[in-house]
Amino acid sequence: PQVTTPSPVVRVSQYACQRRTTTENQNKIFTDAFEVLAENYEFNEIEGRCLAFRRAASVLKSLPDMVRCLGATEQLPCLGEHTKAVMEEILQSGRSFEVEKILSDERYRTLKLFTSVFGVGPKTAEKWYRRGMSSFSEVLAEPGIQLNRMQQSGFLHYGDISKAVSKAEAQALGSIIDEAVHAITPDGVVALTGGFRRGKAFGHDVDFIVTTPELGKEEGLLTSIIKILKKQGILLFCEYQASTFDMSKLPSRRFEAMDHFAKCFLIVRLEGSRVEGGLHGCRADGRGWRAVRVDLVSPPADRYAFALLGWTGSRQFERDLRRYARLERRMLLDNHALFDKTKTQSKKEMEKDLECKDGCVVTKKMGVKN
Ligand code: CTP
Ligand code: MN
Ligand code: MN
Ligand code: MN
Numbered sequence: 001p002q003v004t005t006p007s008p009v010v011r012v013s014q015y016a017c018q019r020r021t022t023t024e025n026q027n028k029i030f031t032d033a034f035e036v037l038a039e040n041y042e043f044n045e046i047e048g049r050c051l052a053f054r055r056a057a058s059v060l061k062s063l064p065d066m067v068r069c070l071g072a073t074e075q076l077p078c079l080g081e082h083t084k085a086v087m088e089e090i091l092q093s094g095r096s097f098e099v100e101k102i103l104s105d106e107r108y109r110t111l112k113l114f115t116s117v118f119g120v121g122p123k124t125a126e127k128w129y130r131r132g133m134s135s136f137s138e139v140l141a142e143p144g145i146q147l148n149r150m151q152q153s154g155f156l157h158y159g160d161i162s163k164a165v166s167k168a169e170a171q172a173l174g175s176i177i178d179e180a181v182h183a184i185t186p187d188g189v190v191a192l193t194g195g196f197r198r199g200k201a202f203g204h205d206v207d208f209i210v211t212t213p214e215l216g217k218e219e220g221l222l223t224s225i226i227k228i229l230k231k232q233g234i235l236l237f238c239e240y241q242a243s244t245f246d247m248s249k250l251p252s253r254r255f256e257a258m259d260h261f262a263k264c265f266l267i268v269r270l271e272g273s274r275v276e277g278g279l280h281g282c283r284a285d286g287r288g289w290r291a292v293r294v295d296l297v298s299p300p301a302d303r304y305a306f307a308l309l310g311w312t313g314s315r316q317f318e319r320d321l322r323r324y325a326r327l328e329r330r331m332l333l334d335n336h337a338l339f340d341k342t343k344t345q346s347k348k349e350m351e352k353d354l355e356c357k358d359g360c361v362v363t364k365k366m367g368v369k370n
Contacts, residue, residue: 012059014077015328016320019062023199027060027067030087033099034060037086040102043111043122049082056083058316067091110134118161118267118293119150150265153237157267160291164202166280172270173206173294180228181210184221188212189304193311194295202280205293207311215301219243222262222298229268236291237267245300251332251339259335261307263297303336310335327357 013019025031034057041050055078060067070088073079079087089096102108107129113136114125133139140155147155154161174192181188191197194207210225211218222240229235245260272279272288279290299307310318325333330353332339345353 012076015324016058016317017324021062025061026065030090031057031060033086033096036099036102040108054316116162118154150239153267157291161293165206165292167201168275168277169280170196170206172274177208180225184224185212194313197312205295207295209307209311210296210298211301211304213301218298218300222264222296234269236269238264240264250337261297261299266294267291268294306337307335327353
């Protein structure tokens with residue numbers, strides 16, 4: 001009889017922060033399907049199921065090989081009945097009926113299209129859809145619709161900012177931000193974060209943390225950077241949010257998705273001459289520049305580590321890091337700080353945590369919390 005070597009049993013953690021994951025996804029065929037399902041649940045505000053599919057996708061992304069039979073998923077965490085049924089169908093026929101139905105669904109397609117505009121979230125998209133609009137031209141022609149500044153820029157630069165940003169473009173933007181910061185303060189700190197810090201080759205934007213070693217000196221840094229970019233004539237859009245950070249109010253009782261540091265959401269004009277190897281995906285229309293989305297966040301120096309950790313992503317990694325801290329280490333982590341919960345937690349909260357801890361039970365509450 002043929003002797004086969006048994007494959008070693010590798011335990012896969014239920015926490016993304018405990019799984020080694022490369023940027024090569026061997027299970028794209030499944031994770032793309034899961035993302036459609038997750039997004040559809042998100043549009044329908046079914047948070048628990050949305051999160052379940054995102055978690056399942058994250059588990060599959062961590063595997064070194066493609067899953068070739070359902071038996072191979074037996075030891076994997078976070079894969080429920082529904083996820084496995086979708087996988088089975090894809091394994092058998094190469095496609096999922098449920099996913100294809102969603103992809104051809106009028107409401108899903110419209111919400112997907114509308115939310116692809118910078119400044120348009122699910123709420124606005126839903127509102128436009130319910131008013132009977134299903135294309136950009138219908139939105140732009142509708143007399144009763146008031147676009148905010150962000151949405152106006154979103155439509156104006158739609159072609160450019162929906163194109164992926166390359167690593168070379170991210171580096172070119174890095175030198176622009178670096179120059180600006182060092183013109184303001186020679187000891188300024190600039191760190192590339194987000195997807196590019198994780199080693200991704202492309203992104204939908206470029207994220208930077210900027211600060212100063214001296215505490216308090218970072219106040220006004222963002223507004224000074226904005227001034228410089230404006231003077232250079234390369235600032236196409238800017239929304240600035242001043243800091244609401246208050247160390248004395250930490251730890252906050254509720255988990256907060258957004259941090260309180262000063263930040264700005266920008267659209268920057270990037271000249272082709274600055275980019276080694278040229279502008280990625282720019283049409284050969286003779287135009288020597290493209291618009292790029294840039295996020296800047298400016299924490300005080302003593303919060304730098306937490307901000308860097310929080311802005312590196314991925315979203316699922318961050319969620320699981322906080323969940324791991326809470327459930328396995330009894331600590332509270334966010335973009336501002338790490339706290340020992342054993343000192344502050346009530347008995348009731350502790351019991352609730354213990355209930356969450358087992359397996360991958362996703363309740364609506366956890367969806368909100370994580
Ligand atoms: N983030 C955050 N607070 C915000 C915005 C973003 O903590 N107000 C975090 C997100 O959790 C994410 C990281 O910053 O981990 C980067 O966000 P984003 O640019 O949306 O995602 P990327 O992972 O960089 O992916 P992409 O390449 O699509 O930009
Ligand atoms: Mn990003
Ligand atoms: Mn994003
Ligand atoms: Mn971003």
